[in-house]
Amino acid sequence: MQVDLFYELAVPAHLSRSETQVYHETLEELALADKLGFHGAWLVEHHFMREYSHSSAPEIFLAAASQRTQRLRLGHAVIALPYNHVVRVAERVAVLDLLSNGRLDVGIGRGFSPREYAIFGAEMGDSRAHLQEGLAILRAAGGGPVQHQGKLYQLDEIDILPKPVQQPHPPLWVAAVSPQTFRWAAQEGIGVLSGPFKPWFMIKQDLKAYRRAVPDSPHANTPGFNPRFAMTIGCLCLEDATEARQLAEGFTWYYQRLLDQTRPVLAQLRESYEYYHRLAFLEPLLRKGLSLRLLETMGMVVVGNPEQCRKGLARYARAGVDRLLLALGAGMVPADVTRRSLELLAKEVLPSFSDDSANAA
Numbered sequence: 523m524q525v526d527l528f529y530e531l532a533v534p535a536h537l538s539r540s541e542t543q544v545y546h547e548t549l550e551e552l553a554l555a556d557k558l559g560f561h562g563a564w565l566v567e568h569h570f571m572r573e574y575s576h577s578s579a580p581e582i583f584l585a586a587a588s589q590r591t592q593r594l595r596l597g598h599a600v601i602a603l604p605y606n607h608v609v610r611v612a613e614r615v616a617v618l619d620l621l622s623n624g625r626l627d628v629g630i631g632r633g634f635s636p637r638e639y640a641i642f643g644a645e646m647g648d649s650r651a652h653l654q655e656g657l658a659i660l661r662a663a664g665g666g667p668v669q670h671q672g673k674l675y676q677l678d679e680i681d682i683l684p685k686p687v688q689q690p691h692p693p694l695w696v697a698a699v700s701p702q703t704f705r706w707a708a709q710e711g712i713g714v715l716s717g718p719f720k721p722w723f724m725i726k727q728d729l730k731a732y733r734r735a736v737p738d739s740p741h742a743n744t745p746g747f748n749p750r751f752a753m754t755i756g757c758l759c760l761e762d763a764t765e766a767r768q769l770a771e772g773f774t775w776y777y778q779r780l781l782d783q784t785r786p787v788l789a790q791l792r793e794s795y796e797y798y799h800r801l802a803f804l805e806p807l808l809r810k811g812l813s814l815r816l817l818e819t820m821g822m823v824v825v826g827n828p829e830q831c832r833k834g835l836a837r838y839a840r841a842g843v844d845r846l847l848l849a850l851g852a853g854m855v856p857a858d859v860t861r862r863s864l865e866l867l868a869k870e871v872l873p874s875f876s877d878d879s880a881n882a883a
Contacts, residue, residue, distance in 0.1 A: 526752075527552075527562070533573055547860075553591060556593055562595030564847055565580040565596075574780065581614045584622075598615070599628075599695065602633035603652040603656040604639065604646075609677070619688055624687035630657065693746075710741060711739040714750075715753075718754040718822065729751055753843050754849060758850065759825075759871060760827065766826055767826070769854075769859060836875075
């Protein structure tokens, strides 16, 4: 199991960190993670989500990160295709792949915010069509001129430039919540990004269904086949487990804000988002009883000393998760605490999940 990092670029008012601090301290964390041997780091795309996420232009941030790192893979996740023109996406992806010398991973998705859809003039009912057509165009963009005639895009021999370093394209992933998306990803032979608000007991079933469907993919023998399963969780690892737990109480703020952002699609049935509405049963449970202990019970966070974190992370490796994306501190702890946790994880936890020890995890 490979271990990556995951960032929302949260700017919670109660920590008194400015946007400038969050951006520059996060770049410093990625440079440190690169030296420490972490596999990758992922950045989201969100809009209009004050405090919870100030990551509205992740491609610019990742370009800066590409010049401060040498080995760390950089994940752009997820690019909401319904309100990002896919040709511009293909161009930006190629530029990032060039700047990073072929270290880019690309996550696509539908987005989940009705407000973002409204502001950018997109229709939620078209979201799956955006994924299907967008994926086809991203796959073709790295080669010759693109010919595509669909419901949303009509491209007549468009030569999309520049071309990415990784051929035929950087590894492709999709954000998956509904069983339908997991099955679609398996059929397409692309990776899935699960979490962070769906409980582990549900994601385990998604993982099993995804693995069962992959062998039937018609893309199994085509270049770019990448059936990988990734999951995002909150994490904090410190020498003193009591200190880690005290600081990680702030995770409840992070998950409460995440719940606030998803509430519109949980509460109201919307076209193409029917499964989100079915998850509405989680809302009262999380709202009334949200605590660090509940988040641990639901498999959404791992907190403690190195031994506890090794044990906590190992269950995901045993279940077949290929990549674990750690929201380290979830933006709820000072930068010096995050750096301490990075160093401790690299020294005492990551070696347990290297290629040589994966089968023993």
